Amino acid sequence: MRIAQVTGFLGSGKTSFLMKLADELTGRGYKVAVIVNDVGHINVDQKIMGSHGLTVKEVAGGCICCEVQGTFTTTITNLHISHRPDIVLVEPSGVAIPWGLKQAVADASKKSGLDIVHSPIVTFVDCVALSEQLMFVGRLISMQIREADAVMINKTDLCTDDEIQECESMIRDIDPDASVMYGSAATGKGVTELADLMTSGASSRYDEAMEKGTFKEQYG
Ligand SMILES: Nc1nc2c(ncn2[C@@H]2O[C@H](COP(=O)(O)OP(=O)(O)O)[C@@H](O)[C@H]2O)c(=O)[nH]1
Numbered sequence: 001m002r003i004a005q006v007t008g009f010l011g012s013g014k015t016s017f018l019m020k021l022a023d024e025l026t027g028r029g030y031k032v033a034v035i036v037n038d039v040g041h042i043n044v045d046q047k048i049m050g051s052h053g054l055t056v057k058e059v060a061g062g063c064i065c066c067e068v069q070g071t072f073t074t075t076i077t078n079l080h081i082s083h084r085p086d087i088v089l090v091e092p093s094g095v096a097i098p099w100g101l102k103q104a105v106a107d108a109s110k111k112s113g114l115d116i117v118h119s120p121i122v123t124f125v126d127c128v129a130l131s132e133q134l135m136f137v138g139r140l141i142s143m144q145i146r147e148a149d150a151v152m153i154n155k156t157d158l159c160t161d162d163e164i165q166e167c168e169s170m171i172r173d174i175d176p177d178a179s180v181m182y183g184s185a186a187t188g189k190g191v192t193e194l195a196d197l198m199t200s201g202a203s204s205r206y207d208e209a210m211e212k213g214t215f216k217e218q219y220g
């Protein structure tokens with residue numbers, strides 16, 4: 001079972017994009033589950049199914065959605081028992097940083113005994129709002145960008161090529177080696193590329209000792 005996580009500031013388009021991604025992956029024959037913090041924000045025909053302590057909603061195309069109930073490990077384990085998804089897409093809260101997400105998956109993997117492949121962690125950036133956001137939550141967004149395996153510049157449909165370039169250079173100022181992708185949840189741009197990345201690549205592995213060292217070094 002694969003676990004693919006996205007992060008990024010509130011409003012950057014994670015939920016919208018994940019729904020497109022779920023459709024794409026379902027179309028490719030994967031059994032997809034989505035875990036979000038707030039299922040209420042997902043606007044689809046839904047059939048509610050209770051199983052193994054999970055409230056699961058079936059959304060268009062057979063993909064299922066649920067919220068984290070109890071610990072992340074419990075949710076993942078119950079999801080595996082009840083639905084056997086091939087891939088679980090996870091949208092944690094907007095303030096989550098990749099380091100914490102990697103830790104959560106490493107932990108779930110160890111405690112559940114499940115064979116989990118951790119897909120690259122993708123940080124979503126709002127092309128329109130990044131410069132303003134960097135002024136008031138710069139530290140958080142910088143961490144999200146620096147620790148991500150890839151950065152998705154979303155909402156490109158609302159920006160000119162120059163504005164997209166500008167956004168990318170702000171990202172490169174934070175992390176010169178960032179692996180940048182361009183997308184739009186509105187037009188579907190970047191959905192195929194993200195699906196490819198999340199079904200083939202693996203996240204750099206979480207190593208507690210190493211991560212703690214890096215974390216301390218970078219953030220004190
Ligand atoms: N034009 C445009 N709007 C988008 C795009 N992605 C998300 N939105 C809108 O931005 C708002 C926040 O999106 P949401 O997916 O809830 O962001 P989240 O907080 O990161 O999950 C919603 O009103 C979306 O419709 C995009 O690529 N283009």
Ligand SMILES: [Mg+2]
Nearest residue numbers: 014015041091
């Ligand atoms: Mg959301």
